[in-house]
Amino acid sequence: MDFWFSEMHTHNVKMSIRVERQLFSGHSDFQRIDVFESEEFGRFLTSDGSVIFSEKDEFTYDEMIVHVPMAVHPHVRHVLVIGGGDGGVARELSYYDEIERIDVVEPDEMFVRVCREFFPDNARGLDDPRVTVCYRDGLRFLRGKHDEYDLIINDSTDPLGHTAGLFTKEFYGSCYKALHEDGIMVYQHGSPFFDEDEDACRAMHRKAYRSFPISRVYQAHIPTCPSGYWLFGFASKKYHPLHDLDAARWKARHLKTWYYTVNLHMGAFMLPKYVEDLLEEEEDRG
Amino acid sequence: MNIEKQKSAPIYEALERFRRQRVVPFDVPGHKRGRGNPELVQLLGEKCVGLDVNSMKPLDNLCHPVSVILEAENLAADAFGAAHAYFMVGGTTSSVQSMILTACKAGDKIILPRNVHRSVINALVLCGAEPVYVNPDVDAHIGIALGMELTAVEEAIRLHPDAVAVFVNNPTYYGICSDLRSIVELAHRFGMMVLVDEAHGTHLSFHEDLPVSAMEAGADMAAVSMHKSGGSLTQSSLLLLSAAVNTRYVEQIINLTQTTSASYLLLSSLDISRRNLALRGHESFEKVAAMAEYAREEINSIGGYYAYGKDLVNGSSIFDYDVTKLSVYTRDIGLTGIEVYDLLRDEYDIQIEFGDIGNILAYISIGDRIQDIERLVGALEDIKRLYAKSTQGLPGAEYITPIVACSPQKAFYADKASVPIRETAGRICGEFVMCYPPGIPILAPGEMVTREIVDYILYAKEKGCSMQGPEDGTLEYLNVLA
Numbered sequence: 205m206d207f208w209f210s211e212m213h214t215h216n217v218k219m220s221i222r223v224e225r226q227l228f229s230g231h232s233d234f235q236r237i238d239v240f241e242s243e244e245f246g247r248f249l250t251s252d253g254s255v256i257f258s259e260k261d262e263f264t265y266d267e268m269i270v271h272v273p274m275a276v277h278p279h280v281r282h283v284l285v286i287g288g289g290d291g292g293v294a295r296e297l298s299y300y301d302e303i304e305r306i307d308v309v310e311p312d313e314m315f316v317r318v319c320r321e322f323f324p325d326n327a328r329g330l331d332d333p334r335v336t337v338c339y340r341d342g343l344r345f346l347r348g349k350h351d352e353y354d355l356i357i358n359d360s361t362d363p364l365g366h367t368a369g370l371f372t373k374e375f376y377g378s379c380y381k382a383l384h385e386d387g388i389m390v391y392q393h394g395s396p397f398f399d400e401d402e403d404a405c406r407a408m409h410r411k412a413y414r415s416f417p418i419s420r421v422y423q424a425h426i427p428t429c430p431s432g433y434w435l436f437g438f439a440s441k442k443y444h445p446l447h448d449l450d451a452a453r454w455k456a457r458h459l460k461t462w463y464y465t466v467n468l469h470m471g472a473f474m475l476p477k478y479v480e481d482l483l484e485e486e487e488d489r490g
Numbered sequence: 491m492n493i494e495k496q497k498s499a500p501i502y503e504a505l506e507r508f509r510r511q512r513v514v515p516f517d518v519p520g521h522k523r524g525r526g527n528p529e530l531v532q533l534l535g536e537k538c539v540g541l542d543v544n545s546m547k548p549l550d551n552l553c554h555p556v557s558v559i560l561e562a563e564n565l566a567a568d569a570f571g572a573a574h575a576y577f578m579v580g581g582t583t584s585s586v587q588s589m590i591l592t593a594c595k596a597g598d599k600i601i602l603p604r605n606v607h608r609s610v611i612n613a614l615v616l617c618g619a620e621p622v623y624v625n626p627d628v629d630a631h632i633g634i635a636l637g638m639e640l641t642a643v644e645e646a647i648r649l650h651p652d653a654v655a656v657f658v659n660n661p662t663y664y665g666i667c668s669d670l671r672s673i674v675e676l677a678h679r680f681g682m683m684v685l686v687d688e689a690h691g692t693h694l695s696f697h698e699d700l701p702v703s704a705m706e707a708g709a710d711m712a713a714v715s716m717h718k719s720g721g722s723l724t725q726s727s728l729l730l731l732s733a734a735v736n737t738r739y740v741e742q743i744i745n746l747t748q749t750t751s752a753s754y755l756l757l758s759s760l761d762i763s764r765r766n767l768a769l770r771g772h773e774s775f776e777k778v779a780a781m782a783e784y785a786r787e788e789i790n791s792i793g794g795y796y797a798y799g800k801d802l803v804n805g806s807s808i809f810d811y812d813v814t815k816l817s818v819y820t821r822d823i824g825l826t827g828i829e830v831y832d833l834l835r836d837e838y839d840i841q842i843e844f845g846d847i848g849n850i851l852a853y854i855s856i857g858d859r860i861q862d863i864e865r866l867v868g869a870l871e872d873i874k875r876l877y878a879k880s881t882q883g884l885p886g887a888e889y890i891t892p893i894v895a896c897s898p899q900k901a902f903y904a905d906k907a908s909v910p911i912r913e914t915a916g917r918i919c920g921e922f923v924m925c926y927p928p929g930i931p932i933l934a935p936g937e938m939v940t941r942e943i944v945d946y947i948l949y950a951k952e953k954g955c956s957m958q959g960p961e962d963g964t965l966e967y968l969n970v971l972a
Contacts, residue, residue: 377872
């Protein structure tokens with residue numbers, strides 16, 4: 205038997221993963237969720253046919269979206285994770301003792317239930333006593349929130365699907381308002397390589413750049429993402445991702461990582477010329 | 491409504507049968523299932539251009555339906571509680587025209603609210619009937635024109651007992667409903683037909699908690715924009731008739747202006763949408779109403795915005811309110827509706843239906859999802875945070891009773907002269923002048939320009955109202971009868 209999962213990365217590019225078996229398939233109010241078992245990537249979860257994460261490469265993503273801001277901001281107490289129902293981001297955050305509260309806002313209960321069942325290693329992040337899971341729309345949750353968080357992590361991946369509202373000017377505006385005066389927001393910035401993804405990537409930077417005084421972009425290699433190349437956004441009211449990096453302090457924590465290091469932290473902000481160019485073009489639009 | 495029968499969609503099914511027959515086309519359209527126009531196929535898709543076919547025996551003919559189109563129309567009539575239904579392919583404008591041309595001949599009088607759609611006055615230009623206007627009440631706070639008051643209709647009938655019909659907008663764009671049952675009863679007592687522009691009320695027939703529909707209220711004819719809340723393709727519409735109307739005559743009227751090459755894309759979209767409304771309309775509009783209500787609560791809790799609803803109902807000029815509508819008064823954050831409309835589109839990638847001086851209207855439909863509502867609410871909150879200004883007063887929305895000097899038809903065909911606006915008092919106007927707010931015509935073709943009207947136009951312009959209609963967009967000049 206030859207059983208393959210395929211995802212169209214563009215109309216002309218397809219990524220396929222040989223599947224051993226399908227573990228779950230279901231429709232929630234928000235998306236179709238499938239879980240597969242594969243030789244190469246271990247278990248992986250898809251939303252409406254797009255890979256959200258796999259056992260093999262989720263560490264890259266979870267580490268990069270958590271440790272980068274945590275190594276910069278000097279005193280993170282209150283963290284908001286938008287999306288993140290799989291628990292991977294909460295798990296990375298739970299390694300930091302000084303964090304007092306982690307609010308995970310995930311609209312889709314089924315997503316959390318499926319992750320708990322099939323990805324218990326990620327989902328244990330949600331069992332930390334500091335974590336509160338709130339089943340709500342991210343924008344709805346943020347409405348009326350003012351000066352409450354040190355760090356907001358937007359863990360939603362798809363600017364075109366059911367989480368489109370989390371890649372908008374109103375979302376960045378709401379985050380700005382919900383953050384303390386020295387708060388940081390990090391978010392998924394998509395992939396800049398294929399033409400189809402480039403527009404969304406540009407629009408995201410344009411919106412964040414206009415909403416926050418400091419707005420930088422950093423990169424990682426994630427094999428299941430389109431072109432294997434993924435960007436993250438670092439939007440901040442006060443701290444600069446490189447000038448305010450406290451490498452000694454982070455190293456002293458002795459956290460076990462597989463992707464992130466403080467050296468890589470600096471390298472991650474050094475972008476290829478074509479990415480720099482397209483980001484600068486958006487900045488110049490004013 | 492016979493639910494079992496409503497499960498079929500005769501035009502759609504005939505098109506499916508036809509597609510499978512693979513008939514070789516030696517008829518129009520000349521693109522021949524798209525083969526002659528590959529770029530069109532690229533844009534619209536093979537299936538879509540393949541369905542763009544000509545009237546033929548297995549597919550019936552809209553000009554004289556005898557098989558599948560007739561069956562589909564009968565199903566639509568049953569679904570909407572009408573005696574007869576006609577599929578219209580010239581937009582709801584063609585439905586409105588057909589109603590007026592059916593009810594009125596040259597020289598007949600028709601009673602209308604002043605805030606009618608332009609298509610109504612244009613229909614009067616076509617048939618030569620004379621308008622008798624009823625003054626709509628205007629809400630002093632939000633500045634919009636309201637429904638038709640029963641007492642005002644009574645007064646118009648008393649003054650013009652020879653009028654042949656009463657025309658009602660129900661609901662209005664903003665969701666305001668008039669006391670339709672009482673208006674119908676009154677008009678029928680005086681032997682007048684009741685025509686209802688139900689362009690914004692397709693859904694009324696499918697949920698008992700919504701305001702009464704035209705057919706249920708006993709109106710004679712109704713124009714229904716299936717492509718608005720009904721989900722069919724743009725430009726498709728329905729004309730509904732009660733049993734009291736002569737169908738043969740209506741068919742003649744429709745065929746005066748209707749195309750002889752009706753699009754099967756439009757016809758099948760009407761058929762499928764009717765089936766969808768009949769089978770799932772109740773459930774869908776319950777969701778739409780709940781979403782609109784949720785949006786209203788959330789928007790009102792932001793502060794500074796006023797999303798109005800049933801709280802406006804006053805028993806006369808606002809007899810009922812269509813809760814599927816989402817209209818928001820924005821002036822209290824110091825922004826006009828037009829400004830908020832532009833910000834939503836330019837800064838937040840949200841396209842709403844329209845903005846006027848004081849209000850925005852977001853169209854909520856069966857295609858919406860709650861997360862999109864959250865975006866709209868989030869954007870409004872962000873707009874308030876970033877763009878709110880101190881409030882400025884709205885120019886008072888006044889209503890000036892028009893003096894109809896000649897029929898719109900006579901004014902339309904008369905020789906005209908372009909005259910500086912200040913010198914037009916005493917002349918007969920040759921064009922429309924609309925002022926937003928409140929979106930009521932100040933002048934329509936055939937009406938006397940008075941000093942009072944000139945002063946009001948100058949005042950409203952100075953106050954920043956948007957003036958629309960005249961050939962000269964700046965309204966320095968006005969076309970009057972020579």
